[in-house]
Amino acid sequence: MSRTGWVVLVIEDEVPIRRFLKAALEGQGFKLLEARTGTQGLSLAASHNPDIILLDLGLPDVDGLEVIKGVRAWTRTPIIIISARGQDADKIAGLDAGADDYLTKPFSVEELAARMRVAIRHLSQSPLAKEEPVFQTGELKVDLARRLVWVAGEEVHLTPIEFKLLAALVRHSGKVVTQGQLLRQVWGQAAEEQAHYLRNYIHMLRHKLEADPARPVYLRTDPGVGYRLKCRD
Amino acid sequence: MDASGNPGERLLVCVGPSPASPALIRTVADMAAASGAEWYAVYAENPRMLRLPDAERTRAVYNLRLAEKLGAETVTLRGRSIGEEIVNFARQRHITRIIAGKPTPRPRWREILSRSPLEELLPLSGDLKVYVLSGKEAALPEAAVPVEPKRLRWSGHEEGLLYLILATAICFLMYPYFDLPNLIMVFLLEVMVTAVQCGRGPAILNSLLSVLIFDFCFVPPRWSFTVEEAKYLVTFVVMFLVAGVIGHLAALIKRQAEAARLHERQTAAMYALSRQLAGTRGAVEILQVAVEQISQIFECQAVALLPDDKGRLHPAVGVLSAVFQKDMVKELGLAQWAYEAGRMAGWGTPNHPDSPILYVPLPATAAILGILALRPKDPEAENWLLPEQLRLRLLESLAKQVALALAVEGLQKAALSAQVAAESERLRTSLLSSVTHDLQTPLAAIVGSASSLLQGQLAAPVAREMLTNIYDEAERLSRLINNLLNMAKLESGSLKLHEELQPLEEVVGAALNRLEKQLSARPVEVSLPPDLPMVPLDGALAEQIFINLLENACRYTPPGSPILIAARAQEDHLEVEVADRGPGFSPEDLAKIFEMYYRGTRAQEARGYGLGLAICRAVVEAHGGRIWAENREGGGAAMRFTLPLTAPEK
Numbered sequence: 019m020s021r022t023g024w025v026v027l028v029i030e031d032e033v034p035i036r037r038f039l040k041a042a043l044e045g046q047g048f049k050l051l052e053a054r055t056g057t058q059g060l061s062l063a064a065s066h067n068p069d070i071i072l073l074d075l076g077l078p079d080v081d082g083l084e085v086i087k088g089v090r091a092w093t094r095t096p097i098i099i100i101s102a103r104g105q106d107a108d109k110i111a112g113l114d115a116g117a118d119d120y121l122t123k124p125f126s127v128e129e130l131a132a133r134m135r136v137a138i139r140h141l142s143q144s145p146l147a148k149e150e151p152v153f154q155t156g157e158l159k160v161d162l163a164r165r166l167v168w169v170a171g172e173e174v175h176l177t178p179i180e181f182k183l184l185a186a187l188v189r190h191s192g193k194v195v196t197q198g199q200l201l202r203q204v205w206g207q208a209a210e211e212q213a214h215y216l217r218n219y220i221h222m223l224r225h226k227l228e229a230d231p232a233r234p235v236y237l238r239t240d241p242g243v244g245y246r247l248k249c250r251d
Numbered sequence: 252m253d254a255s256g257n258p259g260e261r262l263l264v265c266v267g268p269s270p271a272s273p274a275l276i277r278t279v280a281d282m283a284a285a286s287g288a289e290w291y292a293v294y295a296e297n298p299r300m301l302r303l304p305d306a307e308r309t310r311a312v313y314n315l316r317l318a319e320k321l322g323a324e325t326v327t328l329r330g331r332s333i334g335e336e337i338v339n340f341a342r343q344r345h346i347t348r349i350i351a352g353k354p355t356p357r358p359r360w361r362e363i364l365s366r367s368p369l370e371e372l373l374p375l376s377g378d379l380k381v382y383v384l385s386g387k388e389a390a391l392p393e394a395a396v397p398v399e400p401k402r403l404r405w406s407g408h409e410e411g412l413l414y415l416i417l418a419t420a421i422c423f424l425m426y427p428y429f430d431l432p433n434l435i436m437v438f439l440l441e442v443m444v445t446a447v448q449c450g451r452g453p454a455i456l457n458s459l460l461s462v463l464i465f466d467f468c469f470v471p472p473r474w475s476f477t478v479e480e481a482k483y484l485v486t487f488v489v490m491f492l493v494a495g496v497i498g499h500l501a502a503l504i505k506r507q508a509e510a511a512r513l514h515e516r517q518t519a520a521m522y523a524l525s526r527q528l529a530g531t532r533g534a535v536e537i538l539q540v541a542v543e544q545i546s547q548i549f550e551c552q553a554v555a556l557l558p559d560d561k562g563r564l565h566p567a568v569g570v571l572s573a574v575f576q577k578d579m580v581k582e583l584g585l586a587q588w589a590y591e592a593g594r595m596a597g598w599g600t601p602n603h604p605d606s607p608i609l610y611v612p613l614p615a616t617a618a619i620l621g622i623l624a625l626r627p628k629d630p631e632a633e634n635w636l637l638p639e640q641l642r643l644r645l646l647e648s649l650a651k652q653v654a655l656a657l658a659v660e661g662l663q664k665a666a667l668s669a670q671v672a673a674e675s676e677r678l679r680t681s682l683l684s685s686v687t688h689d690l691q692t693p694l695a696a697i698v699g700s701a702s703s704l705l706q707g708q709l710a711a712p713v714a715r716e717m718l719t720n721i722y723d724e725a726e727r728l729s730r731l732i733n734n735l736l737n738m739a740k741l742e743s744g745s746l747k748l749h750e751e752l753q754p755l756e757e758v759v760g761a762a763l764n765r766l767e768k769q770l771s772a773r774p775v776e777v778s779l780p781p782d783l784p785m786v787p788l789d790g791a792l793a794e795q796i797f798i799n800l801l802e803n804a805c806r807y808t809p810p811g812s813p814i815l816i817a818a819r820a821q822e823d824h825l826e827v828e829v830a831d832r833g834p835g836f837s838p839e840d841l842a843k844i845f846e847m848y849y850r851g852t853r854a855q856e857a858r859g860y861g862l863g864l865a866i867c868r869a870v871v872e873a874h875g876g877r878i879w880a881e882n883r884e885g886g887g888a889a890m891r892f893t894l895p896l897t898a899p900e901k
Binding site: 220225233234239241 | 725726729749751752753754756757758759760761763764775777779781785790791794816
């Protein structure tokens, strides 16, 4: 994918971080818009219609969550949260409010680039576009239409719920999916007491899909937040 | 007698139910205070005194309490002879002076028949100095317990009559076949039974009636009170006297046995309470035990009231509605009075004797800690505490015991928090020096490397080395800050565990993923049985345990040496192990390794932060498990910890 011309809106009050993002992103051909406050960020988002938004949760004027809700009110522009450590609850709230992914400070340029790549790819295949029926990453192959799964060329039998769970992860491959989102998408509602069912099914999926379930390659845990399926090749 | 005494003196004042006693007690209290002498107030009871009207015995108890309040050590003695008991006690305690009140005037016939306690005392006293004071009558305690003296116990007399009728009937059956003396035996037996069952009054009445019935029904001529032969007159007199004495003795024995039983019950109650209190921690638990025991011993409903910061009483333990059935505001007011005055109030006391509830303060050395409110289960039992006046004293000593337990509890708490404060002060100092050092080292490296880059003119490989240095040191700083954050939260207790049932594999997997780079060059064996049960864990914190343990293993072992992660299920917990094949621990390390900012003796060259293992311990303990270090067989270190399969109670 060509990155030239993509417009990135950075909503961040810390100068050193903005300086680092500017150096890193402009070097890769992105165009940068900078906002120091949430209000400024919202108005820039409305006026310039950026392709992707990087949002710091600790803003001086408004709660980052309000910015996400404000943006989501009118556009599906990908939002990547940038948060400090120990803000798990805020991260989850942000993701559930419609943010696409998150990064925890400190993060490297590679991580940032990977997250942005995934977010932009997901945007390009909006639900209006037809879903690619076959998903492949490494040795794992999933045929969503025919409900078939292969690992290293061998077919793997999944129960209906296991498949539903895997399909939900496939649709967001590369992005983190919170426990609440998975529960809603697979079981229909985010019942807290069902959280350990979810973990149980993830456990069983890993034993069916991973070569070493204790060192998962495809189905990874973001502790305290949710799960992330390795992104499409 | 001179009122001033010498220090080192021990005074003993004899306390009785006499209205003059309080004045005597006050005089002795003044004497003791003037000379700084220790003093005892002794109430001695002989079996005869157990027959005193309840009001009198109550007065004796109140007098004893007065003495106690004035600083005396109070003692109740029991025995056949009051004088003997007091003298024995005085010798045991090395009493120097015995002080008694002038005996109250008694009817002449009684003076002839029996000696007063004082008369018993004097010949026995020997070298002991005995003083007799003529106290003025004090007005106060007359109305101390305004409960009416016990009325005649009609039920006792009725029961006595029943025995009499029964004996008469038996005699009628025996009359045709037995001689008259045998019938006398039946009546004597009947009088004795009456004495034991109903007391002295009915027994004496029955002995008189028995003689009359014997005369009327059996002695010839029958059915008349006249007597044929004079010898029967002697029989009647002897029969009456024997019956009377038997009845009297039997009743006496019964009272003594009752007194002994009561004494035993009280001792047992005290013992049971103190034993239970000794094994109880926490103010509420202590009061729980006290309320349970006291409501059992005294057959009452009990509530413990504790003061808040402003000194207002609030119910702490017990069923409030069972005790305060009506007039709640008035009753609580009375409780408040008892608390502020530090005296008993309510039922049967000078203050509001008409209240159905008795308020007993819990007195500690410095203050009253609370109030026990007691309501008799049987509201009709006006003799609830009275038949055995000494129960009131028992109640007071039980209250003291409870107060003592509460006070000890308070002191322990204070000592503990002082210890905690000192400990956290020590930690703060240690933290400051350690963190200053640990933060400055990577910062110095970063600043140094960056400044040399800024100066430019570095060869490309050197510049790259500088950059790598900056990157590594920054990552190290980040980990340190992360650990510090977690530790601070765990230490301050503000971090709430977010425990969810999950497979251990998930947490291990997350940690291994996070450390992918560091572990890439090492064989890591993960041995988790497939049937390992799920365990309640805070995912993020538990991951930190593995990250810290794995990082340590990497730091202290040569590159490329293997690491093992294993777990197995025990009865009610998982035992988890992270082991390496490095140099292992020195014996000194094994004990201290989990202390904050401790660094292993072999860790001088490797740079650590002394925080990692302390966090592991804090997290494991927060989950209700424990962690320890071992040296592996065949070399290397093993860190083992347990995780309970059920979440700890919060």
